[in-house]
Amino acid sequence: MRSLRLTLATGAVVAIGLVLLVLWLLLSRLFTDYVVGHYRSEMTAIVDTVAAQLALENGRITLEREPPDPRFALPAGGRYWQVSPVTGDVIRSRSLWDTIIPIDAGQSDHYESFAIAEGPDGEQILVQNQPLTLGEGPSTTRFVVQAAFARKELDDALGAFHGSLRQMLLATASVLAAAALLQGAIGLMPLRRLRERAALVRSGRERDFGTAGPSEVQPLVAEINLLLAERETAIERARARASDLAHGLKTPLTVLSSLAENLPSEDRALALQQVELIRQRADRQLQAARMGVEQMATTSVMSLGGKLVNVLRPVTGARGIDWDVDIDPALSIDVDPADLAECLGNLLDNAAKWARARIRLSAQADGASIVVAIEDDGPGIADSDRALLLRRGAQLPPQADGPAAGTGLGLAISADIAKAYGADLRLDRSPLGGLRAAVAFPAAVTPKRSRIPV
Structure with a gap:
């Protein structure tokens, strides 16, 4: 059973049921004994009263005076007595009418x-x-001497009591169950507050869980705070190592670039291209390492998308390309602004290269996802080539009327960033005629830890 609330509720219901069952049996037994004892005392009193009025005349038993209870005088009056001698006639109350009670009744x-x-x-x-x-x-x-009463009278008394007892126990069970549920809800409130605190820590608005809360969860909170402190230390170490790696690569790459200038012209371009490719891939590895350890933040899609469009608009202005922006200002995503800027920036840059006259940037909520889409009216990409372009370094053959080929990293980098935040990058044909690149971010996301060593 995975739900703590359901486990507590089930345990409470079982415990309440067992207690009420025991209470039912105990009260039923006590009341039955009380009622039966009451009737036994009454019948004993009738026997004693009748026996006190018996006399022996000429060897025969006679009754000097009948008991005064009027029920004995009414046929089927509800109270009966009978005297059965070993020999002789039976003496009985008028209420028995013509019935004789057998001495050996079961x-x-x-x-x-x-x-x-x-x-x-x-x-x-x-x-x-x-x-x-x-x-x-x-x-x-x-x-x-026999004394008797109607069985229905005892059954009705016990039935009335059991009916009232049943209603009382059902009402008690309902109240106790509601109290147990309320107790469970109140008891789990600290866990709900911990979850809210965890959301604040995850979004970067708090550094740890603090020290508030009941004493029962304090050991857990203390351990989580220690884990967060160790994580912060790991972040600092990762940043330091990433910085050292960046500086360590900068000088060798600069030297290689200088040496490539001395190569023949047909080899110089290839060498410089490979050096630049190494630099870009090293930058990508550093970006991936940072993305695995940075704290999250909430980013406004409208604000960031507007900034990216304003940067690219002058670049496409000379070609007469129109930009359409359709974003709900209320949409926000729990993604680091730098990561989201790089993810969308690569897609917008790709659209700016291939668009002929129009680029559209849109974002909308779609169920449990927020879909950010970049569309253009360029030549698009064939269905068989879309999966290929999401692989790092993959490029399509250059087109005669198209822009110069890139490094083949842009779409792959965007796909990596989207995957790190639990999102999904899909390439489809746009209604505009070109490519549609859509990233579906979960409404509430937690970045996956990077697998790249830092």
Whole structure:
């Protein structure tokens, strides 16, 4: 189970369910014992009352006075008594009418010591039997006094209690579940604040997670702060090594350029081209190394795109090229401004080289992505050649009426930068007739760590 909130909620529901189940069984048992005990006491009192009014005359048992409860006088009145001697006639309450309660009525485990018999109205009654004797010596007479009541009366009492208990426990379960969910939400708030703090650190607005928060998460926060401090140290070391590499390459390349001037003309151009290629690739490696360690920042697409267009507009002005800019001013991307400038700048520079009369720069939100597109009305690129141009150093054969061939790094560099930020660079045919280069940046991105050693 990957969700901590779901794990806590499931644990709380299971715990609440078990506790309420135990509570249901305990209260049900206690109430049943109480009610059954109440009826047992009542039946014992009836037996004692009836037994106290019995007398022995000429070897026969007689009842001197009936119990005063009016329910005994009503047929199926709900309370019954019966005296069953071993020999002789049975004496019974009028409420039994013509029904005789059997002495050997079956016992019921559910109703504990009560036996079950059929009452005068066909409904079941619960009976308590009490064997007694009357007289002494040879004249001793044995008999059984029975007291009974309607089984439905006990069932209704237990059913009403269980119904109320069920509603109470369901209401309690709902309240406890809501309290558990609320407790989980409150308990996870520090993690939500840590996530918000992480977003601030990732965007470069904060250097670490600070020291605020409950004591339970402080060890985690301290370890994260140590990791951030170590990362900052690694950044400084990477920058220093990148700077040393840049200075270390500068002098040998300058020397090689000077030596190339002394070569024959047919070899000099090739040597200078290779030296320049080495310089550009070294710059690209340094850029990639920096991109892997820089902190992120939020960049306005409209602001940066406008600056890039203003730089290139004078270059294309002499050719009469029109620029269309369609960018929502509210769009921002969590990408370092320098990285975004290089990514889009290479694509705009490529469009400026090949466009005939029109270049369009647009940006729009598309679901969970922000798509920045550069289109031109130039000759475009064949479908079979588009994947090739995204490889570093790949070039197409020069066209007679086209600009001079470049180094073959521009599109590859843009693709590398886009990939580092979780974006995707796609080349398609533009409705304008030329190439459409679109970069789809995720709405929330985290730059991938560069694999280039620094």
